[in-house]
Amino acid sequence: MTFKILHFADVHLDISFAGMGFPLEVARRYRESLRGAVKRLMDLALEEAVSCVTVGGDLYEQERFTADTGNFLAEQFTRLDSVPVFIVPGNHDPLVPDSIYKQVKWPENVTIFQHPKLEPYPLNEAVVLWGLAHPSPSWRGKPLENFHVPDERIHILLLHGSDMSNVPAGKVTHAPFLPEQIRKAGFRFALLGHYHQGRLTPEGNPFMAYPGSPEPLAFGETGLHGAVLLEVTGSTVQAHPISTQTYQSVREQVDVSQLTNRDAVLTKIQEALEDKAGERVLAQVTLVGTRHPDVIWDMALFNENLPKNFLHIFLEDETLPAFPLEDLKEEKTVRGEFVRKLLDDIEKASDDQKEVFKDALTYGLFAFEKKEIFADN
Template identity: 30%
Template sequence: MPFKFVHAADLHLDTPFRGVAAPGPLPVRFQESTFRALTRIVDLCLRERVAFLLLAGDLFDVKDRSVRARLALRRELSRLDSAGIQSFIVHGNHDPLSGDTGTLGLPASVKVFGPDWEEAEVIREGRHLCRVQGISYPDVEVREDLSTRFRRTGDGFSVGLLHANLGGAEGHANYAPCTAAGLGSRGLDYWALGHVHTRAEHLLPGGGVAVYPGNPQGRHAHESGERGCVLVEVEDGGTRRRFVPVDGVRWHKLELPLSGVATLDALVATALEAVEARCASELDGHAVRLTLTGRGPLHRELARPGALAQVETELRERLAQVHPPVLLESLKDGTRPELDLEALHEAGGFARTLLDEARFLAESPEELARLWEQEALGSLGQRLKRLGVDVLGTPRPEWVIGAGLHGAESLHEEDAS
């Protein structure tokens, strides 16, 4: 019997967004965004008439979950309960079982897995649909591979619901570490994972799949782009998976080349146009980390004391007034001075010597290696290693070219000042 379910994780309800400071309605929209993402997940379940919803941990942002967050979760799961849709929940490191006060009841259709492995059977119209297995974190830190407790118990589609770090994903604490080979050996068809906030799918030995839907609402600039959940259709033991965005406020990292932009008013106009072109109109708001790049006449202007901050203030006020409003999270200057390298080389002097030496070293691997092995550089590398800093065994030619250009630019800046 074909059926559907929705897999979501890492809701982080009631994330405080303390770093968001902006005029107008933006702060409120950020504060509401995690709740609105949950509402959109439930809307999707109702619209697609799914059999059940899976929530793979970190439903709440902190162990001591707020009353507001708990009431919001109950309200949304009650909507599913009224439609005859079951919900299955495991808790992770942000919302372990030890943080549950037990003062809020959930609908009878909600299954919250405890600290020990359990399996629940999904029955629809008197017929067996599938099995869902799960286990929650008893406390914040779980270093054990919890996936070893899972196992296939019978025929039919089987789901493992787990908050875990598959393959040691960087940027996330290595809680409940597991491997693709280990998950594949358990014989389950679909692993509904949480913890890693970047969307990913891992095909497993034996034919199963492990899926991270990512978090449904980005919370900072490193969680940019679409955020959402996964709609899964099951038929004949196989799955079709479709990512569905549910975020209301979206984060972006943008680079704005300023080559050919000669005036400050043109910079502001170009920035506004570029940001608005990337920010979808159907969302509640956006947040942008903007970096100015390229060579141009504005480099010197932006380098003046206070100039970049004043441009940032102007852009922040203008972007907060567009629809939907945009938070300028930060403005960074990555521009370079206008530099005619050919003319600089023809002018001679130390800049010419610097550029020639850099080119010679970049084109001569033996000379570059000899320079790297000199006593001063060699001892510096040893000191860095003792401090735990990774040092490459051989230098890269592009480093030398970059150093030569940087030196030439510095000389050019000094001569022009």
């Protein structure tokens, strides 16, 4: 008889989307879509007649959660009746004193791991699930260090943690481990959370899986978003990825180096997006290259004229003025010192401030050349 586990993670209910530049209404709609993802996952568990459900952490946002969210989750898990649900709190939903996990009256089928040390939970006579809780948002424990399962049963690891052999760019690491530690510890499979782009490792014969967030949560989060169905039949363990996403995330770069007027820039932005459109598509367009000195650079105009048939488009400016900056910064002159200072400011600035420093660099170099400056307004 096959023992079936439906695994998902990283729903991030009540997320703010503050870093994505969403209008308030778009952020609200997207947050609601994450509740829809939970409902679809419960539907999937019932359709597949799974033996249990596992949640790999970051189910919600501790800093923003509402009682309504807790009651919603309890209601959804109740739909599964006697099907067990196992949850490991992660770094965004840690098991702190005011955690939703401690405030809500959960149905009897829900088990929440309580300690920052791996604990076993027998699923049947042959299969054992191991999990732990992140006790704080900043916990950096190493759960697999000096650990080994005690017997020859099939041991499954449920962990919110970071595969240090393949860390996504910019991702903060928590509960770090290496894939070989999973094997060395005696686990047959690891059901994971923390990385939002799903992947099974290794591809041919996987022994660990990130299901990905059920929906993309940031620009550039392409790839698998959904769940993993793990089937244990006798001594055989097989994993099957399942997509649940209803939104798409795309990222495009537009090089403006050869463009000499702002209408040409706008046209090139529109061309980059023309085959990507959709009411459920999030797009990030990054402008790169060097701006021609004749172009009146008007980000407000570009934003106003973006295609309308997207859920949201975030336009990012990483261009630099078309001056020989590498040569200029070597000058032992006031202009050279000015360029060195502004390039350093741009490197260190937040995203909101980069544009200010880039404009200062452009206008300053124009001033050194006594060239007329046109403000955007």
